Amino acid sequence: MKEKITEHSIQLFDKKGFTVTSIQDIVESIGVTKGTFYYYFSSKEELLMEIHLRYIDDLLTKQMKILDDHHKSFKEKLFSIIHLSILDIKKQGASAKVFFREMRHLSPESLDKINPKRDQYRFNIENLLNEGIASGELRESLNVPIVTFGILGITNWSYQWFNPEGSIDDKQLAEIFTDMVFKGIEV
Amino acid sequence: MKEKITEHSIQLFDKKGFTVTSIQDIVESIGVTKGTFYYYFSSKEELLMEIHLRYIDDLLTKQMKILDDHHKSFKEKLFSIIHLSILDIKKQGASAKVFFREMRHLSPESLDKINPKRDQYRFNIENLLNEGIASGELRESLNVPIVTFGILGITNWSYQWFNPEGSIDDKQLAEIFTDMVFKGIEV
Amino acid sequence: MKEKITEHSIQLFDKKGFTVTSIQDIVESIGVTKGTFYYYFSSKEELLMEIHLRYIDDLLTKQMKILDDHHKSFKEKLFSIIHLSILDIKKQGASAKVFFREMRHLSPESLDKINPKRDQYRFNIENLLNEGIASGELRESLNVPIVTFGILGITNWSYQWFNPEGSIDDKQLAEIFTDMVFKGIEV
Amino acid sequence: MKEKITEHSIQLFDKKGFTVTSIQDIVESIGVTKGTFYYYFSSKEELLMEIHLRYIDDLLTKQMKILDDHHKSFKEKLFSIIHLSILDIKKQGASAKVFFREMRHLSPESLDKINPKRDQYRFNIENLLNEGIASGELRESLNVPIVTFGILGITNWSYQWFNPEGSIDDKQLAEIFTDMVFKGIEV
DNA sequence: AATGAATGAGGTTTCATTCAT
DNA sequence: TATGAATGAAACCTCATTCAT
Numbered sequence: 030m031k032e033k034i035t036e037h038s039i040q041l042f043d044k045k046g047f048t049v050t051s052i053q054d055i056v057e058s059i060g061v062t063k064g065t066f067y068y069y070f071s072s073k074e075e076l077l078m079e080i081h082l083r084y085i086d087d088l089l090t091k092q093m094k095i096l097d098d099h100h101k102s103f104k105e106k107l108f109s110i111i112h113l114s115i116l117d118i119k120k121q122g123a124s125a126k127v128f129f130r131e132m133r134h135l136s137p138e139s140l141d142k143i144n145p146k147r148d149q150y151r152f153n154i155e156n157l158l159n160e161g162i163a164s165g166e167l168r169e170s171l172n173v174p175i176v177t178f179g180i181l182g183i184t185n186w187s188y189q190w191f192n193p194e195g196s197i198d199d200k201q202l203a204e205i206f207t208d209m210v211f212k213g214i215e216v
Numbered sequence: 217m218k219e220k221i222t223e224h225s226i227q228l229f230d231k232k233g234f235t236v237t238s239i240q241d242i243v244e245s246i247g248v249t250k251g252t253f254y255y256y257f258s259s260k261e262e263l264l265m266e267i268h269l270r271y272i273d274d275l276l277t278k279q280m281k282i283l284d285d286h287h288k289s290f291k292e293k294l295f296s297i298i299h300l301s302i303l304d305i306k307k308q309g310a311s312a313k314v315f316f317r318e319m320r321h322l323s324p325e326s327l328d329k330i331n332p333k334r335d336q337y338r339f340n341i342e343n344l345l346n347e348g349i350a351s352g353e354l355r356e357s358l359n360v361p362i363v364t365f366g367i368l369g370i371t372n373w374s375y376q377w378f379n380p381e382g383s384i385d386d387k388q389l390a391e392i393f394t395d396m397v398f399k400g401i402e403v
Numbered sequence: 404m405k406e407k408i409t410e411h412s413i414q415l416f417d418k419k420g421f422t423v424t425s426i427q428d429i430v431e432s433i434g435v436t437k438g439t440f441y442y443y444f445s446s447k448e449e450l451l452m453e454i455h456l457r458y459i460d461d462l463l464t465k466q467m468k469i470l471d472d473h474h475k476s477f478k479e480k481l482f483s484i485i486h487l488s489i490l491d492i493k494k495q496g497a498s499a500k501v502f503f504r505e506m507r508h509l510s511p512e513s514l515d516k517i518n519p520k521r522d523q524y525r526f527n528i529e530n531l532l533n534e535g536i537a538s539g540e541l542r543e544s545l546n547v548p549i550v551t552f553g554i555l556g557i558t559n560w561s562y563q564w565f566n567p568e569g570s571i572d573d574k575q576l577a578e579i580f581t582d583m584v585f586k587g588i589e590v
Numbered sequence: 591m592k593e594k595i596t597e598h599s600i601q602l603f604d605k606k607g608f609t610v611t612s613i614q615d616i617v618e619s620i621g622v623t624k625g626t627f628y629y630y631f632s633s634k635e636e637l638l639m640e641i642h643l644r645y646i647d648d649l650l651t652k653q654m655k656i657l658d659d660h661h662k663s664f665k666e667k668l669f670s671i672i673h674l675s676i677l678d679i680k681k682q683g684a685s686a687k688v689f690f691r692e693m694r695h696l697s698p699e700s701l702d703k704i705n706p707k708r709d710q711y712r713f714n715i716e717n718l719l720n721e722g723i724a725s726g727e728l729r730e731s732l733n734v735p736i737v738t739f740g741i742l743g744i745t746n747w748s749y750q751w752f753n754p755e756g757s758i759d760d761k762q763l764a765e766i767f768t769d770m771v772f773k774g775i776e777v
Numbered sequence: 778a779a780t781g782a783a784t785g786a787g788g789t790t791t792c793a794t795t796c797a798t
Numbered sequence: 799t800a801t802g803a804a805t806g807a808a809a810c811c812t813c814a815t816t817c818a819t
Contacts, residue, residue, distance in 0.1 A: 612788065
């Protein structure tokens with residue numbers, strides 16, 4: 030049941046937004062009553078926190094798997110990480126959107142738990158880039174933190190427009206973006 | 217008074233979010249009564265629309281000024297457009313955030329008016345890139361629409377993290393991003 | 404202007420009801436502002452009172468003209484009075500409906516002025532019936548006050564259903580009702 | 591509780607009118623909170639609809655019982671139907687008044703459900719009159735639909751003035767009206 | 778004679794939450 | 799494990815009215 034509530038909530042939060050979705054909406058979509066909701070969650074915010082935790086934990090796990098893969102070259106790792114974000118939009122679309130859009134409705138205490146994980150995700154990319162510089166594959170002059178934000182921008186922004194059913198699929202998109210990040214657009 | 221209401225609302229919507237900010241919050245921050253609000257706006261949504269229109273119209277105007285400037289080279293134009301977004305975060309920070317975050321709370325009718333302008337902004341960048349290709353400055357193989365989304369990702373995402381009071385200012389950031397976009401990160 | 408406000412108000416009160424019609428609705432339908440309304444009327448209720456007074460005074464005047472007409476027989480007078488009510492629905496439809504439906508929204512003070520006129524209208528019919536009994540044209544056993552309420556019911560109720568544009572016109576309707584009142588429905 | 595809310599509402603709607611009576615007035619008269627009201631009714635209009643449905647369904651049932659009674663003669667049936675309306679004012683006074691006065695505040699969808707029942711009540715009387723003509727008890731020349739409106743006028747109008755505590759009771763009134771309808775007022 | 782800005786009280790409705798069962 | 803009744807605070811919005819100009 031807790032699972033079911035969470036799944037349905039994600040869909041509703043994605044479609045209508047956290048504030049606009051009422052507990053009533055959630056339980057009606059499942060066919061139970063409000064009491065049931067409060068048996069499993071102590072507040073609406075706790076549910077939102079649950080959704081956030083699931084998402085970021087899952088994403089971090091996947092990221093770690095890529096980074097720890099000794100069969101992958103540096104380039105392949107960066108491609109995989111870019112691909113990871115985009116693939117997630119396809120597979121966890123609703124969760125991803127809820128994660129990015131509704132974070133502000135978490136309580137300060139919840140944010141204190143989520144933010145370090147979010148930062149960890151970013152730091153992992155920074156570390157990867159630093160390795161690339163050390164190995165001579167990337168320019169030494171790069172401002173790594175900023176460039177990392179740039180890469181995150183490219184990937185995270187795609188949940189705003191990317192339609193996995195469209196003419197370009199997730200792998201192609203990841204390739205175009207990886208190419209753009211590595212070589213830029215100049216001739 | 218209408219001006220005053222709009223300005224205060226932007227600040228509040230930025231800080232707390234559109235849904236969470238009540239009319240009461242708005243009028244209290246000014247020291248008038250709810251009636252006054254409804255004398256100037258027929259609904260909360262109309263106010264949101266006003267904010268959106270102001271923002272996008274202003275941004276489009278500035279973009280056009282850059283694109284129509286015959287003294288600027290292609291490279292300078294792209295830099296200026298990247299700089300424009302980032303500068304706007306500094307100058308119109310709250311408006312920018314409200315624009316990106318609260319669009320979903322516009323009515324379908326309002327969205328029908330905003331979306332074409334939003335698209336126009338993007339198409340203008342696509343056109344610029346196409347010119348760059350035509351003049352031989354950019355690689356012919358680029359997928360222009362996707363690359364444009366990439367550029368927009370880089371710039372628009374910065375309203376999530378960029379702190380204009382920080383150690384890096386808007387011009388420096390624009391330079392780093394322009395460099396990244398043109399030359400990539402590879403050595 | 405006062406005239407214009409009154410006329411437009413009658414139409415709106417008829418269509419939407421007194422409580423539901425706002426001053427805003429009224430002045431908008433004319434193209435002036437609320438201030439104008441309060442220049443001519445001190446309150447919404449005063450306007451309603453004006454409408455009531457006009458209606459009942461006009462009706463009483465017409466009734467008196469019929470009753471004082473020495474060329475009319477008793478029967479003709481009763482027919483004319485029944486016809487008067489029905490004709491009024493056609494000519495003053497909106498006013499008539501407002502009069503019957505919105506009386507409750509008059510202040511007690513206003514009601515104290517309207518009620519005697521309303522009663523007067525009824526007493527005049529009672530008196531006519533009593534004359535008919537005295538002259539031997541009507542049954543002596545009649546309960547005149549109750550029968551008068553019956554006649555008023557027949558005529559006043561018709562503003563609920565009578566459509567002057569329909570297949571039966573006001574004169575025909577008055578004839579059918581007069582016949583019904585005089586002779587009943589028995590064979 | 592739903593029952594209780596309905597009963598109290600009828601009293602208040604009768605006394606002050608539907609629009610003027612607030613949800614606050616209703617719940618205060620019972621000693622619960624507004625939330626309770628909206629637990630049982632989804633809107634004020636739904637409550638009004640409930641009141642209308644109850645009234646007309648009850649009245650139609652009673653009317654059918656009279657019409658289907660094979661022990662009653664034609665004359666007795668017409669008397670009983672007239673008596674039914676008047677008795678209802680005594681017993682269901684408030685409901686009756688709310689029914690006639692507040693119908694306009696029903697939504698179009700609600701009206702579509704009420705109107706056929708209202709019409710049914712009238713058609714049943716028309717049918718009875720047609721039977722009276724067929725059996726030779728009523729004049730053949732009668733315009734049945736109009737006469738029916740006349741009878742309805744006589745009875746329905748009485749909720750405007752009839753005081754069941756007065757010197758004439760419901761049975762006497764029904765007798766006077768039946769007499770008037772059958773024999774008219776002429777000598 | 779008319780406007781336009783502002784008020785403040787009150788309207789209907791929504792909603793997260795509680796709690797006895 | 800789940801329900802259903804109830805709360806109370808707050809939401810958006812409407813409106814009759816006032817008043818300086």
